[in-house]
Amino acid sequence: KHREHRYASTTDLIVDLERVRDGKPPLEARTKFRDGLLENLADGAQADDYNDGMHPAQMRHHQPAQGAAYPVWLAAVAGVEFIAIIMLILIIAFAK
Known part of the structure; x- marks a missing residue:
């Protein structure tokens, strides 16, 4: 340096x-x-x-890079959204 x-x-x-x-x-x-x-x-x-x-x-x-946890955070959010979408599809499909 x-x-x-x-x-x-x-x-x-x-x-x-x-x-x-x-x-x-x-x-x-x-x-x-x-x-x-x-x-x-x-x-x-x-x-x-x-x-x-x-x-x-x-x-x-x-100090560790602030973006180091970004991929983990992104995967967690994507997983929750995926499960929520599947649940909505199942609720709509069985509600009829």
């Missing part, structure tokens, strides 16, 4: 990934992130626990 937190090139990224694979500390990531961040993440800490010195008001928290 922030240009200053990105790798300068894919070569730098690959070098860091290879170092991590070989059990060595990454070179580039250590210059861009706080000391201890990577070690704590390796121990299972959440990345959201770190704000890199930003004030909480400046942080943008990830």
Whole structure:
């Protein structure tokens, strides 16, 4: 998200990934992130626990997409409407 937190090139990224694979500390990531961040993440800490010195008001928290439940909601409404239509058809058919 922030240009200053990105790798300068894919070569730098690959070098860091290879170092991590070989059990060595990454070179580039250590210059861009706080000391201890990577070690704590390796121990299972959440990345959201770190704000890199930003004030909480400046942080943008990830929120799930609001439209994620839309297909479920749409299917539920369609199902209820389908059942209502079938019931109306049956009521009209047997009322005669």
